[in-house]
Amino acid sequence: MTGRRLPRVGVLALQGGFDAHVRALARLGVEAPEIRHPHQLDALDGLVLPGGESTTLLKLMEHEPRWWHALPAFHQRRGVLFGTCAGVILLARKVSHPEQRSLGLLDVDVDRNAYGRQLVSCEVPGSWTDGRSLEMVFIRAPRITRTGDGLEVLARHEGDPVLVRQGTVLAATFHPELTADGGVHELFLAMSAGASNRSEAGHESAVPDAISVCAEASHSEGSRVGASRPDGAPSG
Amino acid sequence: MMDTQKTGTLRVKSGLAEMLKGGVIMDVTDVEQAKIAEDAGAVAVMALERVPSDIRRDGGVARMSHPTMIREIMKAVSIPVMAKCRIGHFVEAQILQSLGVDYIDESEVLTPADEANHIDKFDFDVPVVCGARDLGEALRRIGEGAALMRTKGEAGTGNIVEAVRHMRAIMGGIRRLTTLDSGELMAEAKNLGAPFDLVRWVAENGKLPVPNFSAGGIATPADAALVMQLGAESVFVGSGIFKSADPPRHARAIVKAATHFREPEILADVSAEIGEAMPGLEIDKLAPEELLAGRGW
Numbered sequence: 001m002t003g004r005r006l007p008r009v010g011v012l013a014l015q016g017g018f019d020a021h022v023r024a025l026a027r028l029g030v031e032a033p034e035i036r037h038p039h040q041l042d043a044l045d046g047l048v049l050p051g052g053e054s055t056t057l058l059k060l061m062e063h064e065p066r067w068w069h070a071l072p073a074f075h076q077r078r079g080v081l082f083g084t085c086a087g088v089i090l091l092a093r094k095v096s097h098p099e100q101r102s103l104g105l106l107d108v109d110v111d112r113n114a115y116g117r118q119l120v121s122c123e124v125p126g127s128w129t130d131g132r133s134l135e136m137v138f139i140r141a142p143r144i145t146r147t148g149d150g151l152e153v154l155a156r157h158e159g160d161p162v163l164v165r166q167g168t169v170l171a172a173t174f175h176p177e178l179t180a181d182g183g184v185h186e187l188f189l190a191m192s193a194g195a196s197n198r199s200e201a202g203h204e205s206a207v208p209d210a211i212s213v214c215a216e217a218s219h220s221e222g223s224r225v226g227a228s229r230p231d232g233a234p235s236g
Numbered sequence: 237m238m239d240t241q242k243t244g245t246l247r248v249k250s251g252l253a254e255m256l257k258g259g260v261i262m263d264v265t266d267v268e269q270a271k272i273a274e275d276a277g278a279v280a281v282m283a284l285e286r287v288p289s290d291i292r293r294d295g296g297v298a299r300m301s302h303p304t305m306i307r308e309i310m311k312a313v314s315i316p317v318m319a320k321c322r323i324g325h326f327v328e329a330q331i332l333q334s335l336g337v338d339y340i341d342e343s344e345v346l347t348p349a350d351e352a353n354h355i356d357k358f359d360f361d362v363p364v365v366c367g368a369r370d371l372g373e374a375l376r377r378i379g380e381g382a383a384l385m386r387t388k389g390e391a392g393t394g395n396i397v398e399a400v401r402h403m404r405a406i407m408g409g410i411r412r413l414t415t416l417d418s419g420e421l422m423a424e425a426k427n428l429g430a431p432f433d434l435v436r437w438v439a440e441n442g443k444l445p446v447p448n449f450s451a452g453g454i455a456t457p458a459d460a461a462l463v464m465q466l467g468a469e470s471v472f473v474g475s476g477i478f479k480s481a482d483p484p485r486h487a488r489a490i491v492k493a494a495t496h497f498r499e500p501e502i503l504a505d506v507s508a509e510i511g512e513a514m515p516g517l518e519i520d521k522l523a524p525e526e527l528l529a530g531r532g533w
């Protein structure tokens with residue numbers, strides 16, 4: 001890591017799967033603080049919005065209305081947001097079943113609990129759209145029912161997009177933090193390293209640096225999708 | 237793709253518990269209470285006919301709740317719904333699984349159906365949570381397939397002392413295991429009455445292999461924060477909410493306390509917002525047969 005600092009990433013810890021994300025990032029050699037207050041975002045390049053109960057997360061964010069300003073502001077300054085499961089619901093443009101408030105920072109519509117209750121929660125040996133294998137664990141998962149233009153679909157399951165990326169927002173309806181497959185977290189770190197180097201250099205375009213940081217951190221395969229590939233998303 | 241999909245694995249079962257961390261699971265007895273709990277920010281509700289303090293008052297045999305009541309609550313809220321079966325009553329567990337509840341609590345709050353055996357929880361695709369008073373008991377339940385542990389505490393008393401005793405016993409037991417030489421682990425497994433492989437896993441990892449929550453006597457935001465600072469990753473609140481003076485407000489306060497359990501200023505604020513907590517019972521004043529934590533082993 002000579003001369004280049006690791007991305008500063010944290011995990012939103014109001015409620016939910018924050019502990020599993022902290023452990024997943026620790027396995028990649030990154031210490032991620034638990035974030036419980038909006039002002040803590042100032043010190044970060046990337047933030048994980050973990051799974052959990054989205055209604056609970058919303059209630060806690062209503063208790064502290066500054067979140068509704070702080071998260072869009074973090075996004076505005078090119079901070080990287082990585083949502084899993086309930087985190088995707090928070091990031092979505094529109095949420096149904098039931099309808100609820102969301103941040104609208106990711107151009108997707110989401111149907112909460114669309115697949116069913118805990119009995120249908122499952123593990124799947126899935127794959128990235130480029131064919132590499134990707135372990136997926138779905139827990140009372142939401143379903144992405146619409147994806148906006150210019151949004152990359154990085155993985156699908158039974159035809160539905162389950163891992164998508166739009167600019168500095170990464171979103172998985174499954175739980176990569178519950179598997180030993182570090183690929184999705186590596187991508188998040190690579191994106192955050194991009195944000196880190198941008199903020200340090202004061203300009204954008206540090207993506208190659210970001211990828212090399214990540215490649216040093218672990219095997220390089222997982223970070224290849226980190227490069228911008230507007231043509232990479234299959235249509236559908 | 238469908239045939240490679242695996243449901244009911246321990247990872248999927250404990251995975252749901254991971255998503256419930258930093259939260260409050262609330263006992264509710266009807267749809268109205270379930271909606272109050274969801275609206276206050278509960279991560280899940282436990283559907284049961286009577287909260288533990290009423291079970292304690294009424295006496296008699298306490299059984300699994302009526303399926304119609306459980307179904308109504310499942311329909312009314314979008315958060316996970318849990319329900320209790322009696323210790324060892326695997327048919328009640330089969331029924332709860334067929335109803336599609338998200339978690340089953342094999343609970344000492346109900347009257348045990350089997351005094352020798354707990355349920356083989358690997359038999360079920362729905363995850364099962366069990367109570368424990370110490371590390372040995374926790375590892376026996378995990379050995380049977382429990383995907384989540386909680387302290388037993390002493391339900392329905394509004395008295396935190398037993399939940400604290402049990403959480404300290406579990407966490408202290410874990411810390412002790414991490415200090416032992418590998419050659420000492422079999423003797424310790426014998427002392428604990430716990431499966432050796434799990435004893436070794438805990439010694440190596442310094443935590444339980446499944447999440448560890450607290451239950452049994454949590455009545456205030458300070459109680460919730462206390463057990464969380466002692467190591468609980470979430471709290472079950474039974475009688476503590478709907479036996480308080482102002483349940484919605486009380487519920488919201490405990491939800492905030494579970495998130496900010498290490499921040500005394502916030503705990504002071506939320507404690508100031510609530511009315512009177514449920515009346516508490518002294519454990520010493522209860523007859524031995526009135527104690528619920530001794531049910532199961």
